[in-house]
Amino acid sequence: MNRSDLRGGRELADTLLDLVLVGGDCTGVVGLAKNCGKTTTLNALTRAAAKRNIALGITSGGRDGELYDAITGLPKPPINVPRGALIALADFTIERTSCRLEVVRRLGIRTTAGEIAIARALEPGQVEVIGCNRAKDLTQAIGRLRECGAELTLVDGAAGRTFLASPDVVRTFVLATGAAFDGDVHRIADAARMAVHRFSLPAPPPRAARRAEQAMESGVSGIIRADGRMEALSWPTLLGREPLVAAMISPGDVGLVCARAVGDELLAALAYSLREHSPRHEAFLVVAADPSKIAAGDHSVRAFEAAGGELTVLRKARVVAVSVNPSSPSGTALDPADLVIEVSKRIEELPVFDVVAELSASGGVMLET
Secondary structure, eight states: OOGGGOOOOHHHHHHHHHHHHHHOSEEEEEESSTTSSHHHHHHHHHHHHHHTTOOEEEEESSEESOSBOTTTOOBOOOEEEOTTOEEEEEHHHHTSBSSOEEEEEEEEEEETTEEEEEEEESSSEEEOEEOOOSHHHHHHHHHHHHHTTOSEEEEEEOTTOGGGGSTTTOSEEEEEEETTTOSOHHHHHHHHHHHHHHHTOOOOOHHHHHHHHHHHHTTOOEEEOTTSOEEEOOOSOOTTOHHHHHHTOOTTOOEEEOSSOBOHHHHHHHHHHHHHHOOOSSOEEEEESSGGGBOOOHHHHHHHHHTTEEEEESOOOEEEEEEEEOBOTTSOBOOHHHHHHHHHHHOTTSOEEETTTTEEEETTEEEOO
């Protein structure tokens, strides 16, 4: 039986919903890979919100709720919607539902699947949602859902769409992982720990933050020198110029402000430069706008931090919980309790949920449900 066919998770979903509501009126579910339980988690939140008569808005940062994955061909859980829910979706998917929908507003946002519209569910049912695949369009769609009456908007985040972690898009989000990411509970837990670390990066010190905000408002990158002044870089992007940028760093410099993405090559070049200039009394900062702009992999991040660097962000959405799925379409089946406990050991600051098995843990200790 598919996990999405089970009816567990109602009481546990209420707890998860409480965490979401504390953070604001828009939350996303972001998966570390396909089939990690994003939609199952979203459906649990939808059920809990419907029980409280919360006016729901639902959309996606990609394509979700289809019967079979468009790339792998594997079966997927549908998105379940209660009567009255507002859904922002493309024209192509309006007819691919098990319930009647009433279009209440067209948004003028074009996708390969047609224009994005807001439709109201006239009865409970299942929907496939193709949503906006650009941050600015998704932000607009979420705003229109609010205008149409949504008190809480849930965003099903397609795998790989890191822009969903941007505070410009959502207020909070739930991170989803599981057996589809890796078949080993320890590697799953390690990757989840690194993802939470990345999405929870600290802000730079106030003086550096002011310099970074001024630079980013102008769309420029720059080096914050030891005396606190900002030396703007003339290039519109640092891509392809990473060794040159790293060579410009002097001992005592405060950090580098990146107006665009921070990639592997940049962190590798900076790590090499920092090792050449070691030891430093303070960490060398890389300042990005928000965690969605950190495009570097875990290995590069670790190497940069080990060399004396520190990644910082000006703004961030808050991770409120981690959800786990112990099974995968390929047949992997991990022990649900082992997975929940192991992930919670590595992420002590957040609760970890399995909304189907109705298990939750914090700090490696199973919680009563």
